[in-house]
Amino acid sequence: MAATSTAGAGATLMPLLIQLLRGASDLASVSATHAKLLKLGAATSVASSNHLLAAYCRCGSTALARHLFDGMLDRNVVSWTALMSGYASTGRPRAAVALLRAMARSGVPPNAFTFSTAASACARLAHACLGRQVHARAEVAGYACDNVVATALVDMYGKAGSVPDARAVFDAMPATARNAVSWASMLSVYAQNALGHDAIQLFAEFITNGEDMALNHFMLSSVVNACAGVGRLSIGKCVHGMVLRHGHEDNDVIAVALVDMYSKCGCYEYSKKVFDRIKRPSVIPYTSIIVATAKYGLGRCALALFSDMVDRGVQPNSVTLLGVLHACSHSGLVDTGLQLLRSMRSKYGIDPCASHYTCAVDMLGRAGQLEAAFELADEAQVDGNDALMLWSSLLSACRNHKRLDLATMAGQKASEFTQDVAGALVVMSNAYASAGQADDAAAVWSNMRRRGIRKDPGCSWIEIKDIPYVFYAGVVSPADERAGEVMLLLDELVIKMREKGYKGRIGSARVFDADDEEDGDHHEEGRGVMVGVHSEMLALGLGLLMIPKGMAIRVMKNLRMCCDCHEAFKLISGIVEREFVVRDLNRFHHFRMGSCSCNDYW
DNA sequence: TTAGGGTTAG
Numbered sequence: 001m002a003a004t005s006t007a008g009a010g011a012t013l014m015p016l017l018i019q020l021l022r023g024a025s026d027l028a029s030v031s032a033t034h035a036k037l038l039k040l041g042a043a044t045s046v047a048s049s050n051h052l053l054a055a056y057c058r059c060g061s062t063a064l065a066r067h068l069f070d071g072m073l074d075r076n077v078v079s080w081t082a083l084m085s086g087y088a089s090t091g092r093p094r095a096a097v098a099l100l101r102a103m104a105r106s107g108v109p110p111n112a113f114t115f116s117t118a119a120s121a122c123a124r125l126a127h128a129c130l131g132r133q134v135h136a137r138a139e140v141a142g143y144a145c146d147n148v149v150a151t152a153l154v155d156m157y158g159k160a161g162s163v164p165d166a167r168a169v170f171d172a173m174p175a176t177a178r179n180a181v182s183w184a185s186m187l188s189v190y191a192q193n194a195l196g197h198d199a200i201q202l203f204a205e206f207i208t209n210g211e212d213m214a215l216n217h218f219m220l221s222s223v224v225n226a227c228a229g230v231g232r233l234s235i236g237k238c239v240h241g242m243v244l245r246h247g248h249e250d251n252d253v254i255a256v257a258l259v260d261m262y263s264k265c266g267c268y269e270y271s272k273k274v275f276d277r278i279k280r281p282s283v284i285p286y287t288s289i290i291v292a293t294a295k296y297g298l299g300r301c302a303l304a305l306f307s308d309m310v311d312r313g314v315q316p317n318s319v320t321l322l323g324v325l326h327a328c329s330h331s332g333l334v335d336t337g338l339q340l341l342r343s344m345r346s347k348y349g350i351d352p353c354a355s356h357y358t359c360a361v362d363m364l365g366r367a368g369q370l371e372a373a374f375e376l377a378d379e380a381q382v383d384g385n386d387a388l389m390l391w392s393s394l395l396s397a398c399r400n401h402k403r404l405d406l407a408t409m410a411g412q413k414a415s416e417f418t419q420d421v422a423g424a425l426v427v428m429s430n431a432y433a434s435a436g437q438a439d440d441a442a443a444v445w446s447n448m449r450r451r452g453i454r455k456d457p458g459c460s461w462i463e464i465k466d467i468p469y470v471f472y473a474g475v476v477s478p479a480d481e482r483a484g485e486v487m488l489l490l491d492e493l494v495i496k497m498r499e500k501g502y503k504g505r506i507g508s509a510r511v512f513d514a515d516d517e518e519d520g521d522h523h524e525e526g527r528g529v530m531v532g533v534h535s536e537m538l539a540l541g542l543g544l545l546m547i548p549k550g551m552a553i554r555v556m557k558n559l560r561m562c563c564d565c566h567e568a569f570k571l572i573s574g575i576v577e578r579e580f581v582v583r584d585l586n587r588f589h590h591f592r593m594g595s596c597s598c599n600d601y602w
Numbered sequence: 603t604t605a606g607g608g609t610t611a612g
Contacts, residue, residue, distance in 0.1 A: 050603070053603085077603075078603045079603080084603085111603090111604090113603050114604080116605055117603075147605085148605050149605080154606090155606065181606050184607075185605070187606090187607095188606065188607060216606090219606085220607085221607040222606085224607095225608075251608095253607050254608080256609065257607075259608090259609090283609080284608055285608085285609080287610080289609090291610075292609095317609085320610095326610090326611060329611080354611090355611050359611040360611095363611095390611095390612085393612045396612080585612080586612070
């Protein structure tokens, strides 16, 4: 009789206890509820065990969840999937994938929940091979066309860097199955894989085809991110308008994306404005603005933002400190930077890693303290790709400071650490060239050509009336309507620059004098002629022709700007009395009235 | 029991 009454009480209490479990986020309350269920004799049913399992996973106790799972007499698909999800979300995605195999052996058939969880685990691993196996299993089981599974697969392929596979899964989804999440996932696949133009294209498609779906903050942040990557200011501004119209201006993730976008599009002031609107900035917004400030060469402002952040009790992370070091590096604040590197651990509890050392080595190298840079590089004790980066950066510092003896040493060190054949060859050819061994350098290049090894070509681009124009060094297609005009304009500018004493090159060949006999073959009606003109010069030329006076000309480049082009941009900004903003691989240069914001320290 | 977004040197 007593037993019946307990069972009766259990039946009444069960929904309440399940409700408690669903809302529980701390281990203590989950354990307490577990104890109550045991007391009621209701803890052994599959349903209640599954609720307990999920609750333990939610509060991060996968060990307890596993213990419970192992003791279950009967397990269904929910039990397996809940534990899998627990592993995936607590940093053990490999264990999650292993569970999928164990599940197959156990004979419990997986469902859509299982496959989307497994795909998400593979996404965390960024492991295309494992992901493909999950995809194949889902296909066989007939769940690959489920919209959640397909979306998880899109995300997985994207995170694993297989963009065409992601797109194929997205394209295979029936249009009616695609929802805001699937579109947003595909968009972020492009954005995360540095395919900003494709992301923007997809966004345009979404706006045209998917008007019935609400434009959500995930999509907005991804597309802002894409605009940042490719420097499409006009689209970025347009999306900012959408952010405001859809009421997402208080979303911190979008705000950070906007800070980053404006900064990467050369509009530091807008970037700062967006940052200043964030009510209580956390570490990521602070880091973002510090990095932006550093890239504009405003080292002291970046340091001020950093101390403001610390004063407000926001704990910096490893990326923040890298940003601060970067600020010191680009503003010549060597002592401050070194102090920070030495006190990272004691002050902020963060151990310097390869990236911090590389940044500090770069800072010393930039300042010409090459011996100290060598010592620090040796001290860093890094290997693999990190070491390649570290020594390559020191190599370029040695070259810039014309220390050819040290350049070959750094080049030798760098090439010890690379498996990338092309990378090693470029490093070595640079080292030879710096040491004045031009023949050796040329031999390396011809060896590369013979073996069909290529590096990505340098290019620059400029956006004019919402259209991006891309230029490669020395490549001006005669079919381009304005190519002739661009070359003519550059010719004229070079003559004016020469009058001001410019001796540099703006291409792979020197700028010729009209009376330069040696290069007489290139003469054309007595005018100086340029061969292999650098891509940023071509972009600037088109900008000067097409962008109305009074508007700044913004040029993007995928490599570092060379010293000669830097000098040329300075002079031209004075000659034509216009402002230019150049975003190169590392930072910004703002040219105005014959000088640059970097004060020639970069 | 399932899917999506932010900062990172050279």
